[in-house]
Amino acid sequence: xxxxxxxxxxxxxxxxxxxxxxxxxxxxxxxxxxxxxxxxxxxxxxxxxxxxxxxxxxxxxxxxxxxxxxxxxxxxxxxxxxxxxxxxxxxxxxxxxxxxxxxxxxxxxxxxxxxxxxxxxxxxxxxxxxxxxxxxxxxxxxxxxxxxxxxxxxxxxxxxxxxxxxxxxxxxxxxxxxxxxxxxxxxxxxxxxxxxxxxxxxxxxxxxxxxxxxxxxxxxxxxxxxxxxxxxxxxxxxxxxxxxxxxxxxxxxxxxxxxxxxxxxxxxxxxxxxxxxxxxxxxxxxxxxxxxxxxxxxxxxxxxxxxxxxxxxxxxxxxxxxxxxxxxxxxxxxxxxxxxxxxxxxxxxxxxxxxxxxxxxxxxxxxxxxxxxxxxxxxxxxxxxxxxxxxxxxxxxxxxxxxxxxxxxxxxxxxxxxxxxxxxxxxxxxxxxxxxxxxxxxxxxxxxxxxxxxxxxxxxxxxxxxxxxxxxxxxxxxxxxxxxxxxxxxxxxxxxxxxxxxxxxxxxxxxxxxxxxxxxxxxxxxxxxxxxxxxxxxxxxxx
Amino acid sequence: xxxxxxxxxxxxxxxxxxxxxxxxxxxxxxxxxxxxxxxxxxxxxxxxxxxxxxxxxxxxxxxxxxxxxxxxxxxxxxxxxxxxxxxxxxxxxxxxxxxxxxxxxxxxxxxxxxxxxxxxxxxxxxxxxxxxxxxxxxxxxxxxxxxxxxxxxxxxxxxxxxxxxxxxxxxxxxxxxxxxxxxxxxxxxxxxxxxxxxxxxxxxxxxxxxxxxxxxxxxxxxxxxxxxxxxxxxxxxxxxxxxxxxxxxxxxxxxxxxxxxxxxxxxxxxxxxxxxxxxxxxxxxxxxxxxxxxxxxxxxxxxxxxxxxxxxxxxxxxxxxxxxxxxxxxxxxxxxxxxxxxxxxxxxxxxxxxxxxxxxxxxxxxxxxxxxxxxxxxxxxxxxxxxxxxxxxxxxxx
Numbered sequence: 041x042x043x044x045x046x047x048x049x050x051x052x053x054x055x056x057x058x059x060x061x062x063x064x065x066x067x068x069x070x071x072x073x074x075x076x077x078x079x080x081x082x083x084x085x086x087x088x089x090x091x092x093x094x095x096x097x098x099x100x101x102x103x104x105x106x107x108x109x110x111x112x113x114x115x116x117x118x119x120x121x122x123x124x125x126x127x128x129x130x131x132x133x134x135x136x137x138x139x140x141x142x143x144x145x146x147x148x149x150x151x152x153x154x155x156x157x158x159x160x161x162x163x164x165x166x167x168x169x170x171x172x173x174x175x176x177x178x179x180x181x182x183x184x185x186x187x188x189x190x191x192x193x194x195x196x197x198x199x200x201x202x203x204x205x206x207x208x209x210x211x212x213x214x215x216x217x218x219x220x221x222x223x224x225x226x227x228x229x230x231x232x233x234x235x236x237x238x239x240x241x242x243x244x245x246x247x248x249x250x251x252x253x254x255x256x257x258x259x260x261x262x263x264x265x266x267x268x269x270x271x272x273x274x275x276x277x278x279x280x281x282x283x284x285x286x287x288x289x290x291x292x293x294x295x296x297x298x299x300x301x302x303x304x305x306x307x308x309x310x311x312x313x314x315x316x317x318x319x320x321x322x323x324x325x326x327x328x329x330x331x332x333x334x335x336x337x338x339x340x341x342x343x344x345x346x347x348x349x350x351x352x353x354x355x356x357x358x359x360x361x362x363x364x365x366x367x368x369x370x371x372x373x374x375x376x377x378x379x380x381x382x383x384x385x386x387x388x389x390x391x392x393x394x395x396x397x398x399x400x401x402x403x404x405x406x407x408x409x410x411x412x413x414x415x416x417x418x419x420x421x422x423x424x425x426x427x428x429x430x431x432x433x434x435x436x437x438x439x440x441x442x443x444x445x446x447x448x449x450x451x452x453x454x455x456x457x458x459x460x461x462x463x464x465x466x467x468x469x470x471x472x473x474x475x476x477x478x479x480x481x482x483x484x485x486x487x488x489x490x491x492x493x494x495x496x497x498x499x500x501x502x503x504x505x506x507x508x509x510x511x512x513x514x515x516x517x518x519x520x521x522x523x524x525x526x527x528x529x530x531x532x533x534x535x536x537x538x539x540x541x542x543x544x545x546x547x548x549x550x551x552x553x554x555x556x557x558x559x560x561x562x563x564x565x566x567x568x569x570x571x572x573x574x575x576x577x578x579x580x581x582x583x
Numbered sequence: 584x585x586x587x588x589x590x591x592x593x594x595x596x597x598x599x600x601x602x603x604x605x606x607x608x609x610x611x612x613x614x615x616x617x618x619x620x621x622x623x624x625x626x627x628x629x630x631x632x633x634x635x636x637x638x639x640x641x642x643x644x645x646x647x648x649x650x651x652x653x654x655x656x657x658x659x660x661x662x663x664x665x666x667x668x669x670x671x672x673x674x675x676x677x678x679x680x681x682x683x684x685x686x687x688x689x690x691x692x693x694x695x696x697x698x699x700x701x702x703x704x705x706x707x708x709x710x711x712x713x714x715x716x717x718x719x720x721x722x723x724x725x726x727x728x729x730x731x732x733x734x735x736x737x738x739x740x741x742x743x744x745x746x747x748x749x750x751x752x753x754x755x756x757x758x759x760x761x762x763x764x765x766x767x768x769x770x771x772x773x774x775x776x777x778x779x780x781x782x783x784x785x786x787x788x789x790x791x792x793x794x795x796x797x798x799x800x801x802x803x804x805x806x807x808x809x810x811x812x813x814x815x816x817x818x819x820x821x822x823x824x825x826x827x828x829x830x831x832x833x834x835x836x837x838x839x840x841x842x843x844x845x846x847x848x849x850x851x852x853x854x855x856x857x858x859x860x861x862x863x864x865x866x867x868x869x870x871x872x873x874x875x876x877x878x879x880x881x882x883x884x885x886x887x888x889x890x891x892x893x894x895x896x897x898x899x900x901x902x903x904x905x906x907x908x909x910x911x912x913x914x915x916x917x918x919x920x921x922x923x924x925x926x927x928x929x930x931x932x933x934x935x936x937x938x939x940x941x942x943x944x945x946x947x948x949x950x951x952x953x954x955x956x957x958x959x960x961x962x963x964x965x966x967x968x969x970x971x972x973x974x975x976x977x978x979x980x981x
Contacts, residue, residue, distance in 0.1 A: 084943065114940050121933040128923040128970075135922060166921050316709040322650055326708035334709045369712035370914050381916040505916050515918070519905050526900060530893045554893065557680065557886050577882075 050199065053192070055094030058087025060199040063208030080579055081211040083551055086200075088192035107181045108188035116181055120174045127165035130157050134164070179270045182263045190260045197256065202241050202248035204538050204549075212538075214550035214563065216575030221545035225570035229539065229548075232566045238537065247539035256553060258529020265522030272514035283378070283508040290389065290416070291499035294345070294359070299506040300378060305345040305359055311385060311500035312339040338382050340367040340502040344375055367504065377508050384503030390415045390453040394495035395475075397428060397462065400488055410494065415453035427465035430491070434459035439476055452501075462489050535559050537566070548575050586649040587707060593642035594663065598697055600635030601670065601690050604628045608686030612875050625683035632674060632690065639667045650707040655723040656714055658971060662700035664724070665967065668731035669693040672891070676735050680887050684879055689738035695770050702777045718910035725902025726928075730963045732895030733935065739888035740956030746879050747950060750870035760869045763957060768860070769853030773845070776852045780807050787823040789816035803841055807848050813840035842972060885949050888956050889942055896935050903928040927966035934959055 044052040050061035057069045058081065065075060065087075072093045073082035081087070092108040095101045106112055130150055138145050142163050146154035161168050209215060218225070230247060233240050238249035275281050285299030289308040297304040314337040318327050327334050345359035365373045372379040392414050396407040409424030415437065422430045436448040439457035446457065455477060461470035473491050474481040480490065533555045540547040548567075552559040556577070563574050607628030614622055643664070646654040654660040673689040676682075710719075741763065748756050789803045791813045803813050812818070812826025830840035857868075864871040907928060908918035919925060938955050941947040947955075 082945075110940055110943055114937050117933050117937050117940070121930050121937070124926050124930050124933070127921065128926050132921050135920065320709075322707055323709040326704075326706040329704065329706065330708075335711055336709065337715075338712050370716040370718070372913065372916070379916070383916070507916050512912070512918075515908075519908070523897065523901060523905065526897045530897055555886075555890065557883065557890075 048201075048203070048205070050201075053089045053195075055089035055091075056087065057082075057089070058196075058208065059205070060086075060088065060196045061201045062203060062205045063087070063200075064205035065207060065211075075211075079211065080213055081208065083212075083553075085189050085193050086196040088196035090188050090192055092188045104184055104188070107177075107184040110185065113178070113181045113185055116174060116178050120171075120178065123165065123171060123174065126162055130154060130163070132163060132166065134167075175270070179267060182267055182270075186260045186263045190257070193256065197253060200248065201246075202243040202538070203246040204248075204540065206540075206547075209538055209540055209547055209549040212549040212551050213556070213579045214548075214559065214575045214577060216548045216573060217542075217545070218548060218572040219542070219545040221570065221572050225572055226539070226541070226546060228570050229566055229572070232568065233537065236562060236566060238535075245541040247537075249537040249539075250535070252532045252534045255528055255532035256534045258525050258527070258532070260525070261528055262522045262525025265518050265520070265525055267518070268521060269515055269518030272511045272518055275511045275514065281510045283506060285506045286383065287504050287506065288386075288501050289340075289342075289504065290391075290501045292391075296357075297344075297378070297380070297506055299508065302357075303347055304362075304375065304378070305347065305357065306380070306504070307343040307345065308502050309341040309343060311502045312337065312341070313385070313387065313500075314339075338369050338385060340382055340504065341365075342367055342373060342380070344373070367502075372507075379507050381505040381507065382502070383505040386452070386454070386501040386503070388498045389501050390456055391497040391499045393456065393493055393497075395430075395460075395491050396494045397424065397430065397489055397491055400482075400490045405490075405492060407494075408489070412495075413458070415456055429463040431461040431463065431470065432458060433461045433472075460491055462487075462491070464489065533558065535562060537563065545572075548572065550575060586645050590642050590645035590649060591705070593638050593645060594697075594701075597635040597639035597642060597667075598694065600631050600638060601694050601697075604631040604635060605687060605690040605694070607631060608683055608690065611683035612687070612878070622683055625681075625686075628683065628686055629674070629677055632670060632677075632686065636667070636670050636674060639663075639670070643667065646707070652710050652715075653720045653724075654707075655719060655727075656710055657703070657708055658968075659700050659703040659705045661723055661727060662703070662967065663697055665727045665731060666693045666697035666700065668724075668728045669696065669734050672728070672732040672735045672895070673738075676887060676891060679890070680883065682883060682887055684742065684876065685735075685738060685884075685887065688742045689735055692734065692738055695767065695774075698774045699770055702774060713914055716910070716914070718906070718913065722902060722906040722910050725898060725906055727902070729895050729897075729899030729902050730931075730967070732891055732898060733931075733963060734960055736888040736891035736895070736956040737960030739884050739891060740953035740960075742876070742879070743881060743884045743888060743953040744950065744957070745869045745872050746876045746884065747881050747953075748869065750867060750873055753867075757867055757869065761867055764868045765853060765857050768857040769849050772852030772854075772856055773849035775856075776807060776848045777845075787818060787820040789813050790819050791816045803838065805841055805844065807845055809844055810847050811840055811844045816840070881949065885952060888953060889948075892935055892938055892956070892959075896939065899935070900932060904932060923970050924966065927962070927970050931959070931962050931966060934962055 042054045044054065044056055044059075044066055046052060046059040046062060046064055046066070048059060048062040048064065050059055052060050052066065055069065055072070056066050057073050057075065058065055063081075065081070070076040073084065073087060075081050075087075090108070092105045096105055130146060133142050136142075136145065138149075140148065142158060146158040146163060148154075150157065157163060165171055230240060230242075230249075233247075233249040236251075238251045240247060240249045242248075283299040285297075287295055287298045287306070289295045289306060291308050291311055294305055294307040296302055297306050313335065316323055316327060316334045316336045318324070318332055320327075323334070342365060343361055344363040344365070346362045347357045348360050349355070349358040363373070363375055367373045367380055367382045369382050372381045374380070392412050394410060394412040396405075396410045398405045398407055409426060409428050411422035411424060411430060413419070413422075413432065418432055418435055420432055422432070424430065434446075436446055436457040437451050437453040438449040438455050440447060440449045457474070457476035460473040460475065462473060463470050471487045471489055472483050473487065473489075474483060475491060475493070480492070482490075533552050535552040535558070536550065537559075538547075538549045540549075548563070550559050550563055560574065560577070567574055605628075607624045610624035611622045611628065614624060643654060646660075655664055669689065670693050673686065673693070676685065744756075744760055744763075748760055750757060785806060785808065787805045787809065789805065789809075789812060790800045791803055792800060792815055802819065803816065808824070809826035811828055811830050814830050816826075816829070818825050826844075830843055860868060907925065911920065911925075912918040938952070938959060941955070942952060
């Protein structure tokens, strides 16, 4: 390490551009910030010695320099930006509701373009390895670029002295020479600086007035926030970090909460759908336009239970009620870090159906006997009071004819159909009855008895999602730190005003990291009531 | 008078006040007085702007009372709100920089946005369960404010470009600048043509093969003369003239053809308006405006443009990403799902992050930065409007 000793006596680390104490340009390093080509000094990092600008020999140096470059960072962000936009051309696979597999979906819906899209892997762009690499590179760049700058900048701002080298002041953007300024002016200026809440330090008449230095740390604070956020996002690749499960619960039913490893059970007391009143004056016109019935509320009234015994297979759990609550869209129910969301529902699933058996020719259809079938858990045989027996020969919860054969679309009793075998007392050969909603068939055409539906019970089914996410606190902390940092850096700025006494009058120079307009206004106010003209802006854009 | 009527009258009032204020800000460029702060026209302009803003706040509050939820739930409501936030952002920037001429660029932008908003159905609509939460207000209003502050940088950027780009001969830069101006004309075109047909009470109906299986056909109503008809559509309205061409079949969605039709109309009318303007001016529109900006200081305009981004970026991050994620976690049980609107919010954020990093180097100050401000605004408008209308996703509440 070749330390650089400045004429002011301060010893600077290798690679320093402007002396940390007095700001005098270190001659051999002026190319680093491009100061050799311009009249004004580049004050970006106060001319401090950054590792990335000092060493470039080993492979580590090269990697460090690559990732610490703002240019590289900007390119990485720009590429990520463009890549992200490509992913919105067609729907992503994960947001796609279509039952078609991806290789067919894109071609069938978007033709040639869709096929190319799929083959390039853009249907899962945000999960692709190269997108991950982009994000990871941004993360690495955030770390390296921040460390590269914050350490020397901190040093430099800590070592700065009120007494600055003449060249440093002359080559500031705001610089003025007040040759006719009086002692009185000098004191007025210092007073007014203090009034404007500048922190004033003096050294043999040399003045440094500073305000808002903490805003210089804003970028680094927000970068730390981003890194924490990205780490949180990275944690999601660890499967045990979060739970994502679904459960369907019928009204009246108690079910184990998926994802809680059998610890919690939930009972659906009631599922409610509310619609807006179509005659409500407020919304009448809009509801009409939308074709009537706009939903107002989806809600599950739930009771949560905790299992109190050891979980053993085949043993009915002992449950203890722990919580009661309403689950609505936007209002999940929470327990022990789990959040239970209202996700979907199924209205009017059949619960039970009650039938009666009567003689076919009986005009009054007087019941010989009645029986009730539980549609979720049907019995295979129903014995009526007077010796009649009905066998449930076949049951289709959601009936459909498939290739001419009766079958069931699902196991959920949404549109049930039955084949009953009726055994009158003493008879061995049954009569066959086929029943579905709205139809009652006698396949052989010689039945003596008939079965009719007398009653039915319906119920709703609620679809809930259970989530637990250990990464959320990390993401929250990251987000909060980012916001603090970005506000710190954007809503405050670091202003410095130097005053250097001369044999006649004094010199004034000013620098700020942003908002020059504000600094100029400060200077105007500070110099008010004195003979000193506000310093000139040596870098107005070409007008 | 009914509250909802009062509400829409207040909105009209604010619109006209902004319009009048724009003329006063226009008047400031004629004043010989070099000291902008002393400008009388500017003072009147900002006063009228503030009255207009108060009127619009009145619209917002009365509509809130009438509908019993914050009017931020559909395209009309939040685009109007965006216009209002743009005026607020302008007022704030005005009191920091006292740059009168900025009003001449930002207020017309707000006017266009509000006029554009009123082309969408404006009835008070009920909130579906997913929207029925205070996060709607928190999220939408913060995003809007953030985007509006960022949009001020567009106004300043455009001002900078018109002021500084060399107009002595036709170059790539002058052409792009004219293109930006043309897009503004196209928005005017949209407003003119939509209101024109609406005043004439025009409507035709097409029957199109339905996409679902439940019904065989569905209908599409056109409120503009169909240049492009729906694919395989048959005209149902008696005596109406049919479309010149049918929309290509790869266009998805029943309303895609109608949207395409509206877009073609807007571009055409915009073109007619633009060409007429050029014929009257006998030079490029920007070249005609440039001499009027002789006294504008580019460095100050550049600073305003940058400052708007510096102020708007944190607000946008908070509303468009952080609040958005919190709400998404509550409503959809995941904080991020790569929905197009989410992705475009991320893109906006990344874009302005690039902007802020580029500003670290002196090479990107001035003109380049002004171009970026314009592009950023294009991204915001794309997310505000196109993502809802064109890309399918969860945010299609319009």
